[in-house]
């Protein structure tokens with residue numbers, strides 16, 4: 109009797125996407141041989157959905173396989189396949205975050221860089237996409253490595269790609285400033301929160317290394333033009349985060365997101381950070397509108413928003429995947445006109 113892995117290997121040599129029902133049925137039988145939460149079986153179950161073009165179903169299965177501690181050769185493949193599926197369903201930013209957190213691996217080599225280039229291109233950063241692809245290609249060239257790398261670097265530095273500059277904004281209660289590497293403890297504290305890792309790229313139960321990688325990713329936000337990621341400081345200590353995201357800037361909308369580390373809550377930090385970021389964004393970036401997506405249960409967040417002057421505009425049903433569930437979101441907004449007339 110062949111082992112389970114051998115049966116899986118045989119399955120993939122004969123899998124036929126022209127006969128989806130049969131293909132899913134055959135994999136279902138193989139998956140049923142393993143416990144329901146077996147990460148290898150979850151990965152294979154995700155892969156067959158992905159193979160048959162059912163990316164929306166595959167994404168939470170890949171995430172569950174990873175969360176259940178998928179190891180070995182399947183882990184790096186799950187990361188790449190998950191990122192590719194995210195890109196295919198129109199979420200290149202999530203794909204970029206995932207691939208930047210896992211730059212390469214012995215099993216998949218530089219494949220992550222190829223998918224990263226594709227995702228960057230979809231996210232509206234063609235020069236950065238070309239730079240990533242060329243830098244990776246340069247590593248394999250027998251001649252001209254240095255020249256190709258330098259030309260690639262010039263692309264990133266070209267004027268149309270000027271990185272955003274994250275300013276320091278001082279107010280009476282908090283200072284918003286660029287992230288520093290000594291902010292790792294705040295990230296580690298935030299990573300123990302049950303909610304923050306579901307809505308941000310803060311890893312669950314971060315280590316020093318993965319918290320540092322989170323901080324590096326915040327610098328990337330400015331480099332790629334995605335937006336401004338601020339560390340929130342109070343009494344000389346990093347107490348949280350606030351992001352000012354420009355994804356819909358061309359359509360006149362800027363979106364904000366924030367967290368306060370668990371040990372520093374209930375002291376008005378989120379309210380003060382949101383107030384400072386709101387004023388700065390309206391006065392400097394001058395978008396017609398600022399907005400926030402907040403889950404209805406999250407009274408701490410929407411009370412902060414309302415205190416700053418955001419208005420609840422409606423309920424977006426089943427709006428967003430949070431963890432493994434689609435969740436409703438309140439849409440909170442403030443217009444430039446409302447900001448100006450209220451003199452917030």
Ligand SMILES: CC(C)(COP(=O)(O)OP(=O)(O)OC[C@H]1O[C@@H](n2cnc3c(N)ncnc32)[C@H](O)[C@@H]1OP(=O)(O)O)[C@@H](O)C(=O)NCCC(=O)NCCS
Nearest residue numbers: 366367368373374375376377378379402407408409411412
């Ligand atoms: C939501 C969150 C940002 C609030 O941070 P905070 O620094 O404690 O907020 P503040 O101290 O400024 O308090 C904001 C308001 O909410 C209230 N509040 C705070 N926590 C609350 C809670 N758990 N339940 C109900 N109200 C709460 C405060 O009393 C205050 O209201 P008030 O001004 O009317 O008294 C923080 O709990 C957090 O980081 N949660 C996890 C991540 C998250 O949910 N981010 C927001 C995503 S939209």
